[in-house]
Structure formats: C-alpha cells, structure tokens
Amino acid sequence: MLTAAQVLAQNNFGDTRTGGLAGPMGLFLILVLATATVLLIRNMNSRLRRLPDRFPQQGPPATLDRADAEVVDPTEGTQAQDSSTPAPTGRQQGRNG
Structure with a gap:
C-alpha cells in the first residue's frame, strides 16, 4: 500500500525530457519581444523630438456661406435658387420622440 x-511524490506529468526545448524557446521569444519594444520606444521618442514645441494657432475654417451664393438643385438641372434663409439651428429643428 502506498503512503x-x-x-x-509520483510524477504524473509524463516524461519531462521531451519538453526540453520550451525553456530556451520561451527565453528567445521574451528577448525578441523586449528588443522590439525597445526599438519601438526609441523610434517614437525620435519622432516626438522632431515635433515643434508649439503648433501655430489655427483660425476658424473658411466658410462658403456668402450672401451672393447660389444653391443649385441637382434634381432640376441648372436652375439657381435663392438661399436667403439660413439652415435651422438645433432649437428650431424638432426632436423625434
């Protein structure tokens, strides 16, 4: 009878000699990932150093809304329509629901 x-103390994991390559392969993968991480960090730092200290202030975007602008309806050919009424704002538009 077994105590x-x-x-x-019994080895129920089978032959441990067949998996002898797992340790060196794991070390190799860790070293490859660490090297790739270091290279990526160096590349990112060099790109960040090339950026200017401050970016120029951007003005408001150029608008195409002019008083003399004409809106062409694509369904009616080349007839021009007057666009004297502005687009409705958020309060003027009805909400669904």
Whole structure:
C-alpha cells in the first residue's frame, strides 16, 4: 500500500525530457519581444523630438456661406435658387420622440 508521501511524490506529468526545448524557446521569444519594444520606444521618442514645441494657432475654417451664393438643385438641372434663409439651428429643428 502506498503512503501519502509516495502518492504526492509520483510524477504524473509524463516524461519531462521531451519538453526540453520550451525553456530556451520561451527565453528567445521574451528577448525578441523586449528588443522590439525597445526599438519601438526609441523610434517614437525620435519622432516626438522632431515635433515643434508649439503648433501655430489655427483660425476658424473658411466658410462658403456668402450672401451672393447660389444653391443649385441637382434634381432640376441648372436652375439657381435663392438661399436667403439660413439652415435651422438645433432649437428650431424638432426632436423625434
């Protein structure tokens, strides 16, 4: 009859010699990932150093809304329509629901 120490001491994991390549392969993958991470960090730092300290202030976007602008309806050919009424704002538009 087996004692508790003998049961716990048994190797139930099979032959451990066949997986002898797992340790070196794991070390190789860790080194490759660490090298790639270091190279990516260096590349990112060099790109950040090339950026200017401050970016120029951007003005408001150029608007195409002029008083003399004409809106052409694509469904009616080349007839021009007057666009004297502005587009409705958020308060003027009705909400669904």
